[in-house]
Amino acid sequence: NAGVTQTPKFRILKIGQSMTLQCTQDMNHNYMYWYRQDPGMGLKLIYYSVGAGITDKGEVPNGYNVSRSTTEDFPLRLELAAPSQTSVYFCASSYSIGNWPYEQYFGPGTRLTVT
Amino acid sequence: GNSVTQMEGPVTLSEEAFLTINCTYTATGYPSLFWYVQYPGEGLQLLLKATKADDKGSNKGFEATYRKETTSFHLEKGSVQVSDSAVYFCALSDHEPSYGKLTFGQGTILTVHP
Numbered sequence: 120n121a122g123v124t125q126t127p128k129f130r131i132l133k134i135g136q137s138m139t140l141q142c143t144q145d146m147n148h149n150y151m152y153w154y155r156q157d158p159g160m161g162l163k164l165i166y167y168s169v170g171a172g173i174t175d176k177g178e179v180p181n182g183y184n185v186s187r188s189t190t191e192d193f194p195l196r197l198e199l200a201a202p203s204q205t206s207v208y209f210c211a212s213s214y215s216i217g218n219w220p221y222e223q224y225f226g227p228g229t230r231l232t233v234t
Numbered sequence: 235g236n237s238v239t240q241m242e243g244p245v246t247l248s249e250e251a252f253l254t255i256n257c258t259y260t261a262t263g264y265p266s267l268f269w270y271v272q273y274p275g276e277g278l279q280l281l282l283k284a285t286k287a288d289d290k291g292s293n294k295g296f297e298a299t300y301r302k303e304t305t306s307f308h309l310e311k312g313s314v315q316v317s318d319s320a321v322y323f324c325a326l327s328d329h330e331p332s333y334g335k336l337t338f339g340q341g342t343i344l345t346v347h348p
Contacts, residue, residue, distance in 0.1 A: 123277070150334050161238070161323055161338030162278075169333050177335065209277055213334050223334065225277035 121145050123226035125210050131232045132200040140195040140229050142210030150213045151193040152223065153177075153185065155206040162209060168193055169215075200233045207231070236261045236337040238324050244343035247314055255309040255342045257298075257324035265326040267291075267300055267307040268336070272321040281309075281322070314346045 126141045144151065149170045154162035164177030168187040182204060184196040193212075197204060207230050211223040241256040259265065266285045270278040282291030287302035296311045307324060324339040 152335070154336075159340065161325075161340045162336070163338075164335055167333060167335060175333075211278075215334065221334075222280045222283070223278075223336065225279070227275075227277045 123210055123212055123224050125226035125229050127229060129230045134200060134233060136200050137198050140208055142193045142226060143191050144212040148212035148214045150215055152211045153195045154209045157206050202233050205233045236326060238326055238337055238339035240324050240339035240342050246345045249316055249346055249348050250313045253311040253314045255322055257307045257339060259305050259326050261326055263328040265328050268325045269298055269309050270323040270325060316346045316348055319344055319346045
């Protein structure tokens with residue numbers, strides 16, 4: 120099992136550019152999440168998904184979009200990148216029984232700089 | 235809304251010292267509580283968890299007890315090692331219908347010197 124994989128590991132964007140952060144999990148987890156981690160701060164939830172075709176906003180969704188066409192993949196799209204989106208982005212997944220979720224497994228992160 | 239507050243850091247200790255990292259929370263419901271650890275250059279890993287009042291989570295010598303009366307979940311270890319140097323995050327997740335969404339504290343950097 121590779122667990123949760125993220126690509127790329129690092130990326131530098133110019134203001135106004137767009138990009139997609141990739142996230143894939145091979146554990147057949149139904150729940151997936153995107154967080155951002157700013158220096159000296161905890162992680163904040165951007166978007167989450169409870170299954171293929173179902174996504175919802177988290178605490179800080181502005182400037183981002185997501186889709187979930189398969190159980191395995193949960194890409195995060197940045198449109199019109201801004202310096203405020205400079206951060207480390209983590210994808211996570213978990214399984215659930217009913218609505219009771221279990222441990223979240225995190226990917227290694229993508230460090231994004233917008234200049 | 236929910237919030238998690240961790241003690242101010244960073245924390246610097248000598249090997250074999252006793253560790254406490256304080257964590258208090260505010261939640262509208264009756265949450266599950268977690269400690270996650272992030273080693274340099276890596277993603278977060280679950281260290282321990284507790285799902286109801288008075289539960290004690292433990293792993294790798296670390297312990298934390300869910301105290302509902304003081305809304306706290308302090309992390310302790312009796313004798314730290316250099317390999318424990320990492321960032322520690324306290325987090326909570328409300329029960330249904332939160333879908334496992336985590337609210338994190340700001341993290342505490344722990345450095346252990348030989």
